[in-house]
Amino acid sequence: MKPLQKVAVSILCAIFVSMALATFLLPAHYARQYRDIPNAAPSTTHPLGTDALCRDSLSRLLYGTRVSLLLAPAAALLSTLIAAFLGSVAGLLGGPFERIVLAATDLSLALPWLFLLLVVRAMLPLDVPPLVSVVIAFLMMGLLGWQASVRVICAAARGVRDSDFLLLARSTGCRPARLVWRHVAPNLRPLFYAQFFISIPLFILTEANLSILGLGVMEPMPSWGNLMRGFEDFSTLSANPWRLVPLVLLVIVVMCFQLVLPQQEVTQ
């Protein structure tokens, strides 16, 4: 691992630890209002000040970090599982099933992803409780974000299908279940991990975009995207530059993920 990658991993670990310990670090509940101090500047009691609705910004940032950083990997896991299943089965079976899966993948890849997300979001009710909006946002991303990974996994599975060791295992009478478990899965596992890690920053950015547009995580539940909705009012932002902290944190995390991933896997 290169020194820069080690730094990125350390930063990610620190952020994940602070996210996990958010309950103990929180100065107050994310929705609690201090009605006498709206838009307060940083102080000892409120290290990042308060927002326009008098809520503690640090508490909202820590809780928002937890929401974004727990659920983006969850969505990435879901999409990777779908891609792993579809890609592996298509690659191993080949024939018409592979052609259908690849055609569906090509079709979905040609579509702008945000349009698809908007269609699905429009089908669901908008006035839902905040927790349900979180689940909807990340389920949508997990269920619709598998296309890019399927192509890569399918190509790798095709390579494994045509390999000599699989032919040897088949000729020795290895049963299909054992064949998949002992020979195919271990060869594809590194690819699954790579696809999982590639998807995380993508989902973090998508959640931010959706929440800024008012279609992601709903108030009062904070997320990075939600916390950035106030950026439209630039006059407040230039007077209170500490409000940029969620954006800085998001950029750092996404950049760290980009650095941690080996370059050849990103460009695949």
Added chain:
Amino acid sequence: MINHEKPAILFRHALRRFSLLLCLGIGGALFSATLVRFAPGYGVQERELDPRWSPQSIEALRQKQMLQGGLVSYYLHYLSALAHGDLGESESLKRPVRELLRQRLPVTGNSVIRGLGVAWLAATLLASLGIASRGWFFEASTTAFNSLLLSLPSAVVAMLAVQLRAPVFFAIALAVFPRLYSYIRNLLVRSYDQPHVLAARARGLGGSAIFLRHVLPSAAPPLLALLGVSFAISFGAAIPIEALCDSPGLGQLAWQAALSRDLPLIVNVTLVVALVMLAANSLAELAGRTFSGEAQ
């Protein structure tokens, strides 16, 4: 391969792509119709909640709805309307979807084409400069700048554009540029490292001759494929950018439709965008095939 067979193969390929596009269009239209038909609240009219309407009139309204309610007749009605260019009416804006698309598509098309032009120019120039200079400082600074842009959500880029009073196409260019740059750079590096390019360089061929005769022919087909993909990326980026920059394009229309749960509008906008994307991808692929055929 005999030369006169190439146009025939290309024509056959184009025909196959066109029939695929047609099938996908019909399939997409049926899928869109299904989404609209089974969406919660389908067939319920505001007039039913109006206390001035008598129960008999409301019953008559419901009867009328029932007459059109059969699934097969609904699909047939939808497809025949579509064949006549009728995409239905927007529930929130109370205007025909076709009229809205006619107004909004040129706005987005203009921003996307100009944005893509700027992004492609900047990405190609920077990638070529990086390869020509091969200096670590240039390399490190462009990679860092590119990573920073890749880490910014399109919506934040849009807000930045609003504050800087930059045009919409500039925001689209900023959102698309990092994805293009990293791909073009990797592709050019790979092409320049090929043995025949190294041999040409060893024989003392000039930089422009190497680029035009040896690098471009091998890099062109994937670059043309990237052109098709970059259309999809820029249309995706157009949603938050147009919504936040208040630009009256398709992206803003899709966002407004999603916020007001106007399913006939969002579904038809997506269908049209999908067909435009598929046509652009097919053209890019065809151009790539033509180019690679010529290169061979």
